[in-house]
Amino acid sequence: MSTVTRIDTNFLRGEFCGVFVVNQNNSFSIVEVGSTLSVPPILSYLEKNKISKESVRNIFITHVHLDHSGGAGLLLKELPNATIYTQAAGVTHIVDPHAKLVPGAVEVYGKEVFDADYPGIIGCDANRVKAMNENDVVDGFKFFEAPGHAFHHGMFFLEELGYLFSGDALGFGFKEMNLCPLLCTSPTQFDSKAWLQTVQKMETLPIKVIQPTHFEPLTDVKGVLESCKRQLVVYENLIQTNDTQEDLKKHYIEAITEELNRYGSKSVEKAYEMIIGDINVAGLWYRVQKRLQKKK
Numbered sequence: 001m002s003t004v005t006r007i008d009t010n011f012l013r014g015e016f017c018g019v020f021v022v023n024q025n026n027s028f029s030i031v032e033v034g035s036t037l038s039v040p041p042i043l044s045y046l047e048k049n050k051i052s053k054e055s056v057r058n059i060f061i062t063h064v065h066l067d068h069s070g071g072a073g074l075l076l077k078e079l080p081n082a083t084i085y086t087q088a089a090g091v092t093h094i095v096d097p098h099a100k101l102v103p104g105a106v107e108v109y110g111k112e113v114f115d116a117d118y119p120g121i122i123g124c125d126a127n128r129v130k131a132m133n134e135n136d137v138v139d140g141f142k143f144f145e146a147p148g149h150a151f152h153h154g155m156f157f158l159e160e161l162g163y164l165f166s167g168d169a170l171g172f173g174f175k176e177m178n179l180c181p182l183l184c185t186s187p188t189q190f191d192s193k194a195w196l197q198t199v200q201k202m203e204t205l206p207i208k209v210i211q212p213t214h215f216e217p218l219t220d221v222k223g224v225l226e227s228c229k230r231q232l233v234v235y236e237n238l239i240q241t242n243d244t245q246e247d248l249k250k251h252y253i254e255a256i257t258e259e260l261n262r263y264g265s266k267s268v269e270k271a272y273e274m275i276i277g278d279i280n281v282a283g284l285w286y287r288v289q290k291r292l293q294k295k296k
């Protein structure tokens with residue numbers, strides 16, 4: 001029987017960013033790599049648990065945002081037999097992160113934050129990064145395209161355990177929010193229509209556990225999918241009905257307050273901080289601006 005272990009990479013804070021080690025008869029896969037700063041914790045986990053670097057065969061990455069993929073090049077260098085798998089459109093970014101990915105991230109986070117959180121990013125040998133397409137299976141991990149948070153987002157379903165590695169596609173899982181799966185609508189690719197279809201597709205799978213990258217495993221699968229669908233309708237509505245950033249933020253906070261309340265979570269301010277609410281508002285605001293430009 002395969003086992004899944006979560007490593008807390010302590011990226012940005014504890015219990016925020018996970019990397020997952022899957023043991024299948026002493027052949028190992030790693031799901032997500034985190035930032036470059038996450039690589040030392042991964043390597044020390046392997047060493048402590050006497051897992052040889054040679055026995056890691058696969059690295060699965062849900063999408064190229066740097067808190068999920070930033071350490072790819074560094075980690076791949078350490079693991080001689082590993083191949084990276086990700087969605088087809090993500091491959092070039094993993095191979096050559098400095099072409100578009102890094103400049104884009106500097107723009108979103110600012111140079112200072114970027115240098116502190118994502119230092120020393122390197123590219124990958126193109127022969128060791130492979131694309132996965134819908135329904136492709138590698139060592140029991142079935143791939144599903146999952147656009148919505150980002151168009152190049154994918155999810156990996158470990159069929160044997162009914163374990164879905166959902167990246168950022170099915171919300172966060174923070175204890176402090178009673179596991180209310182608030183969605184990350186960060187810039188610039190938030191697409192509620194595509195995202196709804198992603199969630200609906202998941203309703204047909206025999207999922208036992210949803211494991212978001214951030215952070216706790218979620219077992220109320222039906223509840224999570226319902227919450228995601230509810231939020232997507234609300235966020236799209238916010239985009240269509242708010243013309244100023246101020247209004248948008250106010251109504252966004254009201255919207256997440258309502259969702260948090262459904263989970264019995266009262267600490268909205270704390271939640272807003274934990275999910276980096278400003279980034280989510282910025283993603284929605286980006287879409288508002290697109291709408292306003294069209295009107296002109």
Ligand SMILES: [Zn+2]
Pocket residue numbers: 065067068168213214
């Ligand atoms: Zn993320």
